[in-house]
Amino acid sequence: MEKLLAINKLSVDFTLRESTLRAVNKVSLSLDRGERLGIVGESGAGKSVLGFSIINLISKPGRIAEGSVIFQGEEISAYSYEQMRRVRGDRISMIFQDPMMTLNPVLTIGEQMRESLKAHMEVSTAQANEICLEKLRKVYIPSPEKRLEQYPHEFSGGMRQRIIIAISLLTNPAMIIADEPTTALDVTIQAEIMELLLELCETEQMGLILITHDLAVVSQVTQRIAVMYAGTIVELGRTEDIITHPQHPYTIGLLGALPQRAGSSGRLNQIPGVMPGLARIPRGCPFKNRCSLAAEICATKPHLRKSSSGSEAACHMVGTEQSTAA
Amino acid sequence: MLVRIRNLVKEFDITGGWLDQFRFSGGRIEREKTIVRAVNGVSIDIPEGRTVSVVGESGCGKSTLARTVMRLYPPEAGEVYYREQRIDNLSSKELKPFRTRMQMVFQDPYASLNPRMTLGKILREPVHFHQPKLAKGEVRDRVAAVMEQVGIDPDWQSRYPHELSGGQRQRISIARALTVEPEFIVADEPIAALDVSIQAQILNLMMDLQEEHKLTYLFISHDLSVVEHISNQVAVMYLGCLCELATAEELFSGPRHPYTQALLSAIPRLGKRAGHERLSGDVPSPISLPPGCVFHTRCRHARERCRREIPVLSEVEGGSRVACHGVEEGRI
Numbered sequence: 001m002e003k004l005l006a007i008n009k010l011s012v013d014f015t016l017r018e019s020t021l022r023a024v025n026k027v028s029l030s031l032d033r034g035e036r037l038g039i040v041g042e043s044g045a046g047k048s049v050l051g052f053s054i055i056n057l058i059s060k061p062g063r064i065a066e067g068s069v070i071f072q073g074e075e076i077s078a079y080s081y082e083q084m085r086r087v088r089g090d091r092i093s094m095i096f097q098d099p100m101m102t103l104n105p106v107l108t109i110g111e112q113m114r115e116s117l118k119a120h121m122e123v124s125t126a127q128a129n130e131i132c133l134e135k136l137r138k139v140y141i142p143s144p145e146k147r148l149e150q151y152p153h154e155f156s157g158g159m160r161q162r163i164i165i166a167i168s169l170l171t172n173p174a175m176i177i178a179d180e181p182t183t184a185l186d187v188t189i190q191a192e193i194m195e196l197l198l199e200l201c202e203t204e205q206m207g208l209i210l211i212t213h214d215l216a217v218v219s220q221v222t223q224r225i226a227v228m229y230a231g232t233i234v235e236l237g238r239t240e241d242i243i244t245h246p247q248h249p250y251t252i253g254l255l256g257a258l259p260q261r262a263g264s265s266g267r268l269n270q271i272p273g274v275m276p277g278l279a280r281i282p283r284g285c286p287f288k289n290r291c292s293l294a295a296e297i298c299a300t301k302p303h304l305r306k307s308s309s310g311s312e313a314a315c316h317m318v319g320t321e322q323s324t325a326a
Numbered sequence: 327m328l329v330r331i332r333n334l335v336k337e338f339d340i341t342g343g344w345l346d347q348f349r350f351s352g353g354r355i356e357r358e359k360t361i362v363r364a365v366n367g368v369s370i371d372i373p374e375g376r377t378v379s380v381v382g383e384s385g386c387g388k389s390t391l392a393r394t395v396m397r398l399y400p401p402e403a404g405e406v407y408y409r410e411q412r413i414d415n416l417s418s419k420e421l422k423p424f425r426t427r428m429q430m431v432f433q434d435p436y437a438s439l440n441p442r443m444t445l446g447k448i449l450r451e452p453v454h455f456h457q458p459k460l461a462k463g464e465v466r467d468r469v470a471a472v473m474e475q476v477g478i479d480p481d482w483q484s485r486y487p488h489e490l491s492g493g494q495r496q497r498i499s500i501a502r503a504l505t506v507e508p509e510f511i512v513a514d515e516p517i518a519a520l521d522v523s524i525q526a527q528i529l530n531l532m533m534d535l536q537e538e539h540k541l542t543y544l545f546i547s548h549d550l551s552v553v554e555h556i557s558n559q560v561a562v563m564y565l566g567c568l569c570e571l572a573t574a575e576e577l578f579s580g581p582r583h584p585y586t587q588a589l590l591s592a593i594p595r596l597g598k599r600a601g602h603e604r605l606s607g608d609v610p611s612p613i614s615l616p617p618g619c620v621f622h623t624r625c626r627h628a629r630e631r632c633r634r635e636i637p638v639l640s641e642v643e644g645g646s647r648v649a650c651h652g653v654e655e656g657r658i
């Protein structure tokens with residue numbers, strides 16, 4: 001398999017008045033052509049910031065503090081703003097978590113779609129319209145001709161999300177970073193959109209990084225999963241291994257919180273405590289203040305290493321007696 | 327009943343500019359309007375201390391229904407009663423006492439939080455507005471307590487929304503609805519951006535508040551396993567209309583309406599590719615509603631009568647209410 005993307009020890013810092021916060025901490029990941037990687041994890045763990053940093057969209061007070069991103073053999077993390085602009089929205093697309101943030105409220109959907117297409121391609125307005133309509137149909141927007149002339153606030157939440165997906169597909173990118181692309185969609189349309197993305201990965205060899213909280217979706221769509229907690233990857237491995245035999249205590253807790261796993265009392269299982277703010281992440285293992293297995297050794301930072309399930313986990317206790325008891 | 331929704335209709339005029347309304351046809355100038363009928367005659371009862379969920383296809387009118395019930399939109403027709411008092415026709419001044427008791431969590435947390443306000447201000451403002459007599463210290467304590475409940479560090483009060491992750495922002499909008507201690511909460515996709523553990527924390531919190539204070543929820547979500555878990559009643563909408571209204575147990579154990587059946591078959595399951603029932607046929611648009619049953623263009627049980635006559639919601643054995651000719655004729 002050909003490497004599409006390699007992220008090496010990438011860190012992102014936010015410099016605030018009082019302190020510097022590390023939102024992404026030495027993350028290394030890679031993606032092959034046509035491969036589908038899922039990123040899951042605690043809310044606030046740094047998944048979106050990681051996505052932004054891959055396409056160099058971190059702006060003040062944030063900055064990439066260290067590491068590199070290599071895409072199709074080019075070190076895009078060293079690119080100038082101009083150079084990067086030509087890659088972004090062309091060879092790499094990103095579907096942002098907040099649709100309203102991406103869409104310009106004072107322009108119609110048609111104007112925005114044609115504009116983003118023309119920024120990367122020589123097309124006439126008529127051709128551009130044709131392409132826009134084709135993509136809107138692909139994401140199941142009814143009456144697309146009428147809809148092109150409407151403004152973002154006139155669409156439902158899920159329709160806006162589908163329009164963003166349509167925009168991200170306009171240039172047939174080699175890789176898509178999709179940040180919660182289907183949270184606002186009902187399960188039938190979600191299933192269709194996921195099938196569309198899958199098909200693009202299979203037929204066009206498009207790479208997909210899927211950031212989502214929906215463990216069922218991620219288990220069906222991706223081949224590998226990275227689990228993030230407080231800026232670091234705590235578990236990385238084949239989807240099947242992680243879903244059926246989670247190793248890291250955080251991953252175990254996460255899967256246990258699904259409604260299907262609720263006890264007979266009706267209460268859902270939650271991981272005790274909350275993820276500390278970035279300024280208060282404990283030294284050593286970032287999960288240690290919430291972990292039932294924490295021991296003295298957890299004061300030193302665990303690194304990813306192979307576990308018996310095949311996945312890599314960053315936990316001192318993985319592979320020891322205790323972890324199987326959890 | 328805490329809230330009764332009766333035959334509610336909400337339309338949007340999307341004709342556009344003034345000149346866009348005119349068409350030249352057959353040698354005459356004609357005026358033509360484009361109307362979206364987002365909510366089409368919906369009736370739901372919401373008993374006190376219960377959770378009623380609304381599910382359905384994206385764009386079917388759930389958020390519009392919620393906003394119309396909250397009186398953020400005036401309805402075209404129909405009524406909304408709160409504790410048997412009609413509220414859909416009140417002036418905004420007359421509505422003010424109801425505004426404290428009813429709160430809404432909006433679907434899009436980014437758009438609903440003022441980017442220029444700190445989190446502390448966002449959370450204090452509704453309390454100041456609705457309970458101006460409350461002492462400063464009390465307001466502060468309540469805001470801190472609510473932040474804690476939704477899992478956000480109370481020390482973050484001086485931060486701005488853009489400094490938060492998607493899920494953190496969503497928790498702030500939930501916190502904002504809770505600060506004024508309402509009795510009725512309309513929650514539009516309140517947990518969509520949360521990981522399952524925090525989802526569990528928020529849902530447990532909602533259930534605890536319901537138990538302690540008899541809170542009532544109108545809950546909108548695409549996550550059907552969550553809906554199954556927390557709802558008493560579930561309303562299924564399709565293209566602005568109610569197609570099935572049932573208790574959560576009835577609905578999830580034996581969906582009756584063909585759309586509900588298709589919807590439930592698509593629930594993604596951990597590790598298994600969904601072999602969902604694919605809906606073929608044209609996705610109709612609320613701009614030109616199909617005649618007869620709104621679902622007939624995609625229904626595999628559709629017959630001649632379905633294309634002509636609008637099915638009405640009627641009770642079937644088990645107590646569910648279903649709007650489908652096929653069910654009524656006993657062939658589904």
Ligand SMILES: Nc1ncnc2c1ncn2[C@@H]1O[C@H](COP(=O)(O)OP(=O)(O)OP(=O)(O)O)[C@@H](O)[C@H]1O
Nearest residue numbers: 023043044045046047048049489490491492493494
């Ligand atoms: N502009 C900013 N200034 C300060 N802190 C920030 C800023 N943007 C993000 N952060 C912090 O960085 C951390 C990671 O945020 P990120 O949006 O990547 O989380 P996430 O994993 O995508 O979470 P969610 O699942 O809730 O979307 C959060 O704790 C957030 O508060």
Ligand SMILES: Nc1ncnc2c1ncn2[C@@H]1O[C@H](COP(=O)(O)OP(=O)(O)OP(=O)(O)O)[C@@H](O)[C@H]1O
Nearest residue numbers: 154155156157158338364384385386387388389390
């Ligand atoms: N302000 C508006 N102006 C014009 N049309 C609107 C407006 N708000 C909603 N609509 C239309 O009303 C219909 C219903 O939208 P609504 O937002 O209620 O859907 P929804 O069921 O909440 O969908 P989702 O699950 O995607 O959030 C859609 O066709 C939408 O385009």
Ligand code: SF4
Nearest residue numbers: 619625632650651652
């Ligand atoms: S009324 Fe007819 S078209 Fe509508 S759902 Fe029932 S069988 Fe299908």
Ligand SMILES: [Mg+2]
Nearest residue numbers: 048097491492
């Ligand atoms: Mg995010």
Ligand SMILES: [Mg+2]
Nearest residue numbers: 156157389433
């Ligand atoms: Mg909505």
